[in-house]
Amino acid sequence: MSRISTERKRRSGPIDAVCRWTIVNLWNVGFIPACQKDMEVIIPKKISDPQPEKGFQMPKKQMPVPLPDVQYVMRPGIIELRSGHPNLALLPAKGLLKATRMVLQREPEQALSYGSEQGPGCLIEQLRHWLGRMENITPPPKQIMITGGASQALDMLCMLLTQPGDVALVQEPTYHLALRVMRDHQLDLISVPSDKEGIQVGVLEKILRRLQRQGKQTKLFYLVSTFNNPSGISLNVERHKAITELAKKYGFLVIEDDVYHQLWYDDFSSPSLFHNAPPGTVARLGSFSKILAPGLRLGWMISSPQIIEKCVKSGVLDSGGGLGHFNAHMIAAFIEANDLDIHIVTLRSNYRERRDILVHGLKKYLPDECQWVTPGGGFFLWLRLPRGFNSTTFLAEAEASGVSYLPGNLFYTNGAGAPYCRLNFTQVSLKDLEEGPKRLGIAIRKINKII
Numbered sequence: 001m002s003r004i005s006t007e008r009k010r011r012s013g014p015i016d017a018v019c020r021w022t023i024v025n026l027w028n029v030g031f032i033p034a035c036q037k038d039m040e041v042i043i044p045k046k047i048s049d050p051q052p053e054k055g056f057q058m059p060k061k062q063m064p065v066p067l068p069d070v071q072y073v074m075r076p077g078i079i080e081l082r083s084g085h086p087n088l089a090l091l092p093a094k095g096l097l098k099a100t101r102m103v104l105q106r107e108p109e110q111a112l113s114y115g116s117e118q119g120p121g122c123l124i125e126q127l128r129h130w131l132g133r134m135e136n137i138t139p140p141p142k143q144i145m146i147t148g149g150a151s152q153a154l155d156m157l158c159m160l161l162t163q164p165g166d167v168a169l170v171q172e173p174t175y176h177l178a179l180r181v182m183r184d185h186q187l188d189l190i191s192v193p194s195d196k197e198g199i200q201v202g203v204l205e206k207i208l209r210r211l212q213r214q215g216k217q218t219k220l221f222y223l224v225s226t227f228n229n230p231s232g233i234s235l236n237v238e239r240h241k242a243i244t245e246l247a248k249k250y251g252f253l254v255i256e257d258d259v260y261h262q263l264w265y266d267d268f269s270s271p272s273l274f275h276n277a278p279p280g281t282v283a284r285l286g287s288f289s290k291i292l293a294p295g296l297r298l299g300w301m302i303s304s305p306q307i308i309e310k311c312v313k314s315g316v317l318d319s320g321g322g323l324g325h326f327n328a329h330m331i332a333a334f335i336e337a338n339d340l341d342i343h344i345v346t347l348r349s350n351y352r353e354r355r356d357i358l359v360h361g362l363k364k365y366l367p368d369e370c371q372w373v374t375p376g377g378g379f380f381l382w383l384r385l386p387r388g389f390n391s392t393t394f395l396a397e398a399e400a401s402g403v404s405y406l407p408g409n410l411f412y413t414n415g416a417g418a419p420y421c422r423l424n425f426t427q428v429s430l431k432d433l434e435e436g437p438k439r440l441g442i443a444i445r446k447i448n449k450i451i
């Protein structure tokens, strides 16, 4: 722990009423200007694995049931760097409990009724102002709606805007499960390559011209604009205009999946593609899964009033009364208490340090031929194995050495990506995060000897 000088006595007043951790967090995020840095605050130097929150009593476990309760699987003896989950011990159960109590005491009838199709007004209002604080944009109410997470929003857009056989462009490499969602709608997926600054716009244009010559109409273009899953790369803002102009010219909708936007660890995230796009060209998806809790199954979409209206008027939202209405009230109360802003700052500092531990381990234990770009945010590091390696076949050796990852070919439509592995740094314990690269290094050296 390091200490910063004691001007505080002179300054006292409102600052004393604020907890120190909040001060550090606000300072960390840039809310407190540098001139106030000389307050007496304790800066935590190193993170440790989070402990269950004090005061939060876990009720006794229910009876064991034979069916799985959650999606992730931890295999004994294997360090699972393949997951895409947030750190479970950081899930803010206490804050959500407080929010739930508040909702049930203050607004039980609204919260337990069928909800409005667009999502409850209380969450939409909180979200608009939260976006204003986070990104300096406050979308008008008719341009935003609550979704059942980014996955549901993508599924809904495919369902409402496409027919089987329609063309959907996809950035590659891309979030592998989005490919599955689009395949459910029998779309003809065509890949658009990316480089270290995101989509290769020149290639995109060539693909669009070719499709036009073939008489094919492109309906959608799916991309992950900030801290891409799996590559960690963000789309350079200088490419935004060209992409959205192409969307306008060729008449397709860009689905900007931006679920990692708030999780930056070095520099602030660049503005989203939606930010300066011509009206009607982009639908931007956000999610509470990565910044709050995936089990809540809620997110949001920002787009043109026409697209929002089309989605809001869908039969399923009418019949079901919105999506996750009670959870939406709970999240609204959580944001209202300022707990989301604080939680995100905690996530940033914890995940930043985890990323650094992983990178340190990779530098220390992997042979020089391995390559990666250190991600500036998000959940993943995209590792290139040495020449001649195929990450799908190498997985068995890695797992035999006690470490796992997701093979790169999953993130491509055409089986490319063989030299790459996706490594997650948010979920496993700090000890395992240090140990994982060591095991990976051992496995690589074993195969290197054979090759």
Ligand SMILES: Cc1ncc(COP(=O)(O)O)c(C=O)c1O
Residues within 6 Å of the ligand: 084, 148, 149, 150, 151, 152, 175, 224, 229, 257, 259, 286, 287, 288, 289, 294, 298, 299
């Ligand atoms: C890029 C991307 N989009 C969407 C999702 C899923 O989001 P949600 O939980 O909101 O459906 C993930 C989860 O890993 C993701 O990485």
